Amino acid sequence: MVKSVKKTAEKAYLVLILLLLYVPIALLIISSFNASERNKAVWGGFTLKAYGELIQDEVVMGALYNTLLLAGGASLIATLLGTLVCIGMINMKKHFKSVIMAVTQIPLLNSDIVTGIALMLLFTRFADLSFATMLIAHVTFIIPYVVLSIYPKVLQINPSTYEAALDLGASHLYAMWKVVIPDIMPGILSGFLLAFTMSLDDFSVTYFTKAPGLNTMSTMINAEYRKGIQTEIYALSTIVFIIVLLVLFIINRRSEKLYKLKQESGVAL
Amino acid sequence: MIQKYTLKFKAISLLTTAALLLASCGKGTEKNATDQIVVFNYGDYIDRSILGQFEKETGIKVVYEEFLTPEAMYTKYKNGTVKYDLICCSDYMVDKMVKEKEVKEIDYNSMENIGNIGDTYWKVSESFDKGHKYNVPYFWGTVGILYNTTMVDKVPESWNDLWDSHYKNNIIMQNSVRDSFIPPLVLDGCSINTTDETSLRKALEALKEQKSLVQSYLVDEVRDDMVNEQAAMAVIYSGEASLASEYNEDLEYVVPEEGSNVWMDSWVIPADGRNYEGAVKFLDFLCRADIAEKNFEYVYYSTPNEAVLDNIDEEEKEEDTAIFPDDNVLDRCEMFTYLGPEAEALYNRLWKELKVY
Amino acid sequence: MKKLGSMLLAGPYIIWMVLFTIIPLCLILYNAFTNTDGNFTLDNITAITDYVNAKPLFLSLSMSLVVTLTCFLLSFPLALVLSKYSKNKNSIIVMVFILPMWMNFMLRTLAWRLILLNNGFLNKGLGILGFDPVYLMNTKAAVILGTAYDYFPFMLLPIYNALVKIDKDVINAAKDLGATSFVILKRIMLPLSLPGIISGITMVFVPSMSEFVIADMLGGNKVYLIGNVIEQAFNSGYADVHLGSGLSLSLMVLIIISMVIYKLFDKGEGGHGIW
Numbered sequence: 009m010v011k012s013v014k015k016t017a018e019k020a021y022l023v024l025i026l027l028l029l030y031v032p033i034a035l036l037i038i039s040s041f042n043a044s045e046r047n048k049a050v051w052g053g054f055t056l057k058a059y060g061e062l063i064q065d066e067v068v069m070g071a072l073y074n075t076l077l078l079a080g081g082a083s084l085i086a087t088l089l090g091t092l093v094c095i096g097m098i099n100m101k102k103h104f105k106s107v108i109m110a111v112t113q114i115p116l117l118n119s120d121i122v123t124g125i126a127l128m129l130l131f132t133r134f135a136d137l138s139f140a141t142m143l144i145a146h147v148t149f150i151i152p153y154v155v156l157s158i159y160p161k162v163l164q165i166n167p168s169t170y171e172a173a174l175d176l177g178a179s180h181l182y183a184m185w186k187v188v189i190p191d192i193m194p195g196i197l198s199g200f201l202l203a204f205t206m207s208l209d210d211f212s213v214t215y216f217t218k219a220p221g222l223n224t225m226s227t228m229i230n231a232e233y234r235k236g237i238q239t240e241i242y243a244l245s246t247i248v249f250i251i252v253l254l255v256l257f258i259i260n261r262r263s264e265k266l267y268k269l270k271q272e273s274g275v276a277l
Numbered sequence: 278m279i280q281k282y283t284l285k286f287k288a289i290s291l292l293t294t295a296a297l298l299l300a301s302c303g304k305g306t307e308k309n310a311t312d313q314i315v316v317f318n319y320g321d322y323i324d325r326s327i328l329g330q331f332e333k334e335t336g337i338k339v340v341y342e343e344f345l346t347p348e349a350m351y352t353k354y355k356n357g358t359v360k361y362d363l364i365c366c367s368d369y370m371v372d373k374m375v376k377e378k379e380v381k382e383i384d385y386n387s388m389e390n391i392g393n394i395g396d397t398y399w400k401v402s403e404s405f406d407k408g409h410k411y412n413v414p415y416f417w418g419t420v421g422i423l424y425n426t427t428m429v430d431k432v433p434e435s436w437n438d439l440w441d442s443h444y445k446n447n448i449i450m451q452n453s454v455r456d457s458f459i460p461p462l463v464l465d466g467c468s469i470n471t472t473d474e475t476s477l478r479k480a481l482e483a484l485k486e487q488k489s490l491v492q493s494y495l496v497d498e499v500r501d502d503m504v505n506e507q508a509a510m511a512v513i514y515s516g517e518a519s520l521a522s523e524y525n526e527d528l529e530y531v532v533p534e535e536g537s538n539v540w541m542d543s544w545v546i547p548a549d550g551r552n553y554e555g556a557v558k559f560l561d562f563l564c565r566a567d568i569a570e571k572n573f574e575y576v577y578y579s580t581p582n583e584a585v586l587d588n589i590d591e592e593e594k595e596e597d598t599a600i601f602p603d604d605n606v607l608d609r610c611e612m613f614t615y616l617g618p619e620a621e622a623l624y625n626r627l628w629k630e631l632k633v634y
Numbered sequence: 635m636k637k638l639g640s641m642l643l644a645g646p647y648i649i650w651m652v653l654f655t656i657i658p659l660c661l662i663l664y665n666a667f668t669n670t671d672g673n674f675t676l677d678n679i680t681a682i683t684d685y686v687n688a689k690p691l692f693l694s695l696s697m698s699l700v701v702t703l704t705c706f707l708l709s710f711p712l713a714l715v716l717s718k719y720s721k722n723k724n725s726i727i728v729m730v731f732i733l734p735m736w737m738n739f740m741l742r743t744l745a746w747r748l749i750l751l752n753n754g755f756l757n758k759g760l761g762i763l764g765f766d767p768v769y770l771m772n773t774k775a776a777v778i779l780g781t782a783y784d785y786f787p788f789m790l791l792p793i794y795n796a797l798v799k800i801d802k803d804v805i806n807a808a809k810d811l812g813a814t815s816f817v818i819l820k821r822i823m824l825p826l827s828l829p830g831i832i833s834g835i836t837m838v839f840v841p842s843m844s845e846f847v848i849a850d851m852l853g854g855n856k857v858y859l860i861g862n863v864i865e866q867a868f869n870s871g872y873a874d875v876h877l878g879s880g881l882s883l884s885l886m887v888l889i890i891i892s893m894v895i896y897k898l899f900d901k902g903e904g905g906h907g908i909w
Binding site: 493626632 | 685751752771772854858869
């Protein structure tokens with residue numbers, strides 16, 4: 009009896025939080041279909057007009073494209089650099105390692121605004137703002153997430169498997185590729201995903217290091233919502249939501265397969 | 278074998294480092310300066326299709342960037358991270374840039390369509406650009422109160438109505454330092470260009486007192502919030518007001534009887550721009566009758582372009598008093614001038630005090 | 635040879651961090667301690683004691699504490715329940731709770747604007763139910779609500795990850811030994827999930843401490859935070875890079891101090907495991 013009450017309370021709590029999380033998003037999506045020109049809280053009929061306008065709007069579509077390019081490029085570079093340094097740290101002296109890890113913490117503890125400003129000061133002195141500087145800025149603030157995702161996996165590596173591979177005649181590179189990389193792969197993947205997420209979501213750093221005429225979704229929305237052409241932005245939110253849903257669904261299917269496979273073969277996670 | 282391994286990793290690392298350094302040089306990716314112009318303008322202050330048309334006709338690419346307030350524009354410009362070829366800004370900021378020699382003389386002779394700008398407006402622009410060498414007028418207007426007829430008891434003909442506690446949480450103020458000081462200064466009988474600290478402090482006290490009645494301090498969002506009936510009245514630019522009443526017929530615009538600010542936004546060519554020729558071409562393009570007409574229809578602010586004005590019938594002019602104000606309205610309005618660094622610093626301080634109040 | 639190899643691997647990262655993290659920070663330091671003439675000054679550091687800067691700082695601090703606490707109180711029980719129902723962190727139910735994180739930050743904030751506006755969804759809904767309207771828009775409450783909503787997943791995820799790692803046998807053993815649920819929570823769940831809680835708190839507290847755009851969108855510029863002050867110092871017409879840098883430095887130091895104080899409670903365990 010007590011147990012079932014507890015279960016119900018738990019379920020109710022889950023539902024409550026889900027509502028809190030999804031009602032705002034649902035309202036955004038519903039608003040995109042609302043024909044009412046003035047107040048989106050008043051239903052003015054169903055329309056798909058916003059979607060037509062969205063596709064033709066170069067400013068919005070350009071921002072979407074830039075955001076994906078920037079997030080993709082920055083998280084690839086960050087993952088590459090992060091993976092290399094983590095592998096490098098395997099054989100590194102302890103105090104060197106702790107220096108590197110301390111430096112890694114800096115962008116995390118520096119709030120976005122300080123990171124953005126610091127980079128702006130650097131670029132003001134030495135370069136013109138361009139896509140390249142935006143890319144540099146993004147890599148800089150997402151790289152710690154990659155390192156912090158991979159590093160714990162590196163610590164778990166069993167050095168004897170690597171040495172065994174060498175004893176069996178594998179080259180260092182081959183052993184690295186076949187033994188070390190697979191071991192830390194989950195860390196690399198989740199690091200990449202986290203880096204990508206942070207880059208997609210960023211406003212502050214981009215705001216301070218933005219090149220003229222180039223917008224990411226965040227800076228574009230920040231500029232456009234003020235002008236009262238919001239319906240298109242609501243339509244954009246529907247599209248983003250669908251993309252996110254699809255991507256998560258795919259990731260979920262794949263990771264569930266992996267999970268089952270691993271359980272069947274008895275490999276510890 | 279060890280050597281081979283080190284060599285390979287060395288190569289990889291070196292390549293990565295090289296790539297990073299290349300990327301960090303940044304400048305290499307920039308377009309040739311003569312192929313493009315970088316234009317800096319207020320938010321939503323041009324018909325964007327014009328940019329495409331200009332690109333098509335001249336082959337010069339337009340990199341377009343927006344700012345919220347003149348102050349924000351100036352800082353970004355001064356920062357130097359972006360070399361702008363053309364900036365559109367308000368009277369007192371143009372005044373400042375002219376005084377600081379931050380702008381280039383404009384070669385009016387090479388502009389075919391410059392004659393479309395009426396003499397009256399050149400005269401107006403004299404107040405911030407003596408002998409008019411540096412500016413091309415873009416739009417002009419007044420500052421007043423936009424109100425929703427269904428939400429107010431009477432027409433807010435006085436700035437005093439912004440202090441009426443009856444409208445608590447129903448007033449929107451401008452989030453722009455000079456503009457927000459217009460109502461209290463005018464009410465106090467001061468010039469809006471005063472630099473007297475006691476007058477300004479007094480104005481600040483009035484604004485502080487008003488803060489509890491104010492719903493929000495906004496810039497570009499004012500129009501949309503008024504259209505959506507979020508507030509009963511708002512301090513607004515005349516052009517924004519007439520656009521707003523297009524969307525919502527309950528909205529009316531009034532310039533308070535105590536007087537107000539008349540402003541003019543002009544184009545200037547900043548000193549460190551990279552494509553002077555392109556900038557002049559773009560200005561000429563903007564003055565061309567068909568383009569100015571198209572732009573006027575979109576922006577819907579008072580235009581100084583007589584080719585456009587001639588095409589508007591008298592009836593429309595009489596109807597829309599916001600963008601075609603009577604002379605008696607203009608008589609009680611004053612233009613902003615640049616106040617110098619000391620007054621600027623004082624304004625900045627007072628503004629901050631209001632914000633944290 | 636081996637050491638040389640590891641240094642080479644770490645090389646690009648080290649170069650990157652020096653170029654784009656250390657040097658920019660030095661620029662902030664340099665600007666903070668100089669004035670426009672390039673002379674040494676402490677004015678920009680002491681500026682934080684000026685009430686026009688101190689008041690927003692205090693407001694930011696108190697608001698981000700409220701935000702962090704709200705996020706923690708909402709997400710810890712949720713993470714407990716979730717960790718019971720699912721063993722795999724990629725399970726669909728956990729994903730569902732984190733999904734809003736992938737909606738763009740601006741979109742999430744904009745959604746709250748739609749809800750809170752004077753005649754937005756909230757007041758329309760209240761009107762239908764026959765209640766009086768509430769004017770939340772452009773208040774501190776609106777900014778807190780928006781910030782908490784934005785950063786909620788960043789608190790939930792690390793706590794959940796820490797909780798699922800706890801060995802079920804430990805809990806069962808405690809139960810067998812007669813521990814009540816409360817004791818299990820206090821003695822096992824809380825201490826063992828501490829690393830997760832710490833990264834959660836870091837991920838929420840640090841960004842909300844320097845927030846400026848949410849205050850802009852939901853606060854109608856009536857809520858003025860230290861983030862707004864710094865942003866204005868760089869972006870307003872009377873911009874003062876030196877003052878802005880000085881204030882940034884003060885903010886940084888304050889955040890580091892709070893994190894150090896906070897970590898004193900954390901007994902030795904590193905704050906890893908964000909994902």
